[in-house]
Amino acid sequence: MRWFLLPFFLLPLYLAGQIVNIEEMRIKGTNDSLRWYGALKGSYATTQVQQRTTVLKAEAHVQYKKYRHIALLLLNSDFLRAGNQDFVNNRFVHLRYNYKWTPSVAWELLSQQQTNRLILIQQRSLLGTGLRKRFFIDQKSNSRLYLGSTYLYERNQFVGESPVVHWHRISNYFTTTLRHQPSGGVLQVTAYWQPVIGQFKNYRLSTECTLELPIGKHLRYATDFALSKDTGLPESAPSQIFNWQNGLVWRL
Secondary structure (H helix, E strand, O other): OOHHHHHHHHHHHHHHOOOOOHHHHOOOOOOOOOOEEEEEEEEEEEEEOOOEEEEEEEEEEEEEEEOOEEEEEEEEEEEEEEOOEEEEEEEEEEEEEEEEOOOOEEEEEEEEEEEEHHHOEEEEEEEEEEEEEEEEEEOOOOEEEEEEEEEEEEEEEEOOOOOOEEEEEEEEEEEEEEEEOOOOEEEEEEEEEEEEOOEEEEEEEEEEEEEEEEOOOOEEEEEEEEEEEEOOOOOOOOOEEEEEEEEEEEOO
């Protein structure tokens, strides 16, 4: 494997370790006649030129929906080794329960386990609860805005540091999807701000913006920009990362 190509593989995985964008992973487009939705993905690759390179990826998205109840399970694992060195070794498990009090207001309960040695997270455990509200910006185009606020109890153990750190955070977020019907363009923006209660200089901040523009009947141009900052990581870990991707999407 060409060593100068490694940053292109590692940058999205660095970013994913800071704040996981659950809004992007929610399963959308469901209907009330079905209860189970989801997908399982897995891949394994190994190559050897001068040294062996191994890439292992596994993902699972499962959602159960019944009346006012929605349960969401997300699993993710990434592993990349080149020679005798691990460049990526992270795992992520997220479980969320959503109860709709009204058509526009929901109560949520969540639990999360995360490991990402790339940014020196040996183990991060989260337990939280909060409210989420939906607003229609334009019902005709189904453009929506969601606002949410969640209390998080967080337990951190960092690589090379033996003491376990306990924090109480408030996770505030908004996510919006804007659709322009005449052109077919779609803009999605999500932002998180998660300060530690009583330590507002210790916070996590993340924003992601995705724009899709139609080129033809099925072909679309897509650009995605993401920025993440975590001031609570060890000094030797990167506190701020951004990622910008451009590409083409074929939709049937």
